[in-house]
Structures are given as C-alpha cells and as structure tokens.
C-alpha cells in the first residue's frame with residue numbers, strides 16, 4: 001500500500017449515522033475483525049473481544065437502550081449554552097434513525113484484567129487505565145478503517161454506565177468484561193457532508209512548541225462553537241429517498 005492510498009482511506013472513512021438495512025456480505029465482518037486484532041496495545045495486552053450481532057431483535061433492543069440513554073444525554077446537554085451543545089443532542093428524539101437500520105452491530109468488549117500487561121510503573125501511578133482505553137480505541141479505529149476499505153460505513157457509539165450494564169445483560173457478557181463502545185456497520189443511506197479537520201500548519205510544530213500558535217481558552221471556546229456549526233450536518237444527515 002502506498003502513502004497516497006492510506007491517506008485516501010483515512011479521508012474516505014467517515015462516521016455514518018444512518019444506514020440502509022441491506023445485509024453485508026458474509027465474509028466482510030471476519031475480514032474487519034482480522035484487521036482489528038492487529039491493533040497496537042500497551043504491553044501487547046490485547047484486551048479486545050468482539051461480539052457480532054446480526055439478530056434483528058437483539059439489534060432493536062440495543063437501539064432502544066441507546067435511545068433511552070440519549071434522553072438522559074439530551075437533558076444534560078440542554079443545560080449548556082446552545083452554541084456549545086453537542087450536535088448529537090435531540091437526534092433520537094427527533095426520529096433520526098442513527099444506527100437503527102444497521103444490519104450488523106459489533107460490541108467491542110475489553111478485558112480490564114489485561115491492564116497487568118503494562119509496566120508496573122503505569123500500574124502504580126494509575127495511567128494503565130488510560131492505556132486500556134487507548135488500546136480499545138486502537139482496535140475500534142481499525143474496525144472503522146477496515147469497514148471503510150470495504151465501502152461500508154460505521155458509527156462509533158460510546159456506551160455509558162447508564163446502559164452498559166443493560167447491554168452486558170442482553171449479550172450475556174460476564175464480569176469483569178466491559179463494553180466501552182459498539183460499532184454498528186452497514187451501507188450508508190446518505191452521502192456524508194465534507195469532513196472537517198484542523199489545518200496541518202495549525203497543529204504541527206517543528207523542534208519546539210511554537211507558542212505563537214498556542215490557543216487561549218477563548219480561542220478554544222470559539223473553536224468549539226465553530227466546530228458545532230461545521231459538524232451539525234454529520235449528526236442530522238439528509239437521507240436519500
């Protein structure tokens with residue numbers, strides 16, 4: 001693979017938040033998980049395990065858990081100044097399907113006992129927890145990239161304590177296994193809005209941190225307000241048909 005091909009892949013991968021119900025070829029999920037298992041992890045602890053959910057009833061139940069949690073999220077989010085609110089606010093209450101129609105959901109599970117694979121110092125100072133989450137994120141990102149390489153879309157859906165327990169009960173996941181996120185996968189039913197990333201010259205420094213580019217607190221708030229305007233469409237896609 002060339003760097004140009006890799007760049008194309010990372011640019012073509014987008015978070016997808018509305019799916020066609022069409023099934024995906026049987027061998028695709030195996031290929032995606034094969035990529036994910038090669039993720040980097042601290043001490044090579046490899047905390048990940050994956051549950052592939054295709055059963056329509058189970059998928060519908062997962063979506064209902066997510067919807068109920070979104071209600072709580074909306075209450076919290078609506079206490080923020082409107083211009084700072086996360087654009088996911090109101091999506092499910094406004095009937096946005098999000099991952100409702102996705103034909104497959106991968107529950108990305110992690111075994112926290114693998115934290116012990118990291119160096120002892122990290123365990124003593126507590127940073128091994130971060131290592132665990134970073135490990136899980138690496139595997140998740142590879143799932144998203146692999147899906148994109150197959151022409152599929154995926155949504156990164158973070159769980160939260162409000163529904164993670166219910167999700168575990170639904171999928172029969174034992175203690176102490178956790179499910180920090182799920183990845184609904186399928187064919188997008190819309191064309192994503194153009195992606196947005198900060199410019200390279202704004203974030204790459206040479207040799208030392210260039211203080212002329214250090215953002216003040218106000219700059220960061222302004223950035224988030226502008227970000228909200230740019231990314232709202234990504235959460236409220238205009239669907240085809």
Ligand SMILES: Cc1cc2nc3c(=O)[nH]c(=O)nc-3n(C[C@H](O)[C@H](O)[C@H](O)COP(=O)(O)O)c2cc1C
Pocket residue numbers: 013014015016017088137155156157158159195231234
């Ligand atoms: C740690 C993490 C958590 C995320 N959680 C969610 C989520 O709960 N729901 C969601 O729709 N997207 C979630 N995302 C996706 C981001 O919103 C998305 O990557 C970002 O807006 C950039 O858009 P893009 O993926 O289309 O390039 C998450 C991404 C990361 C890395």
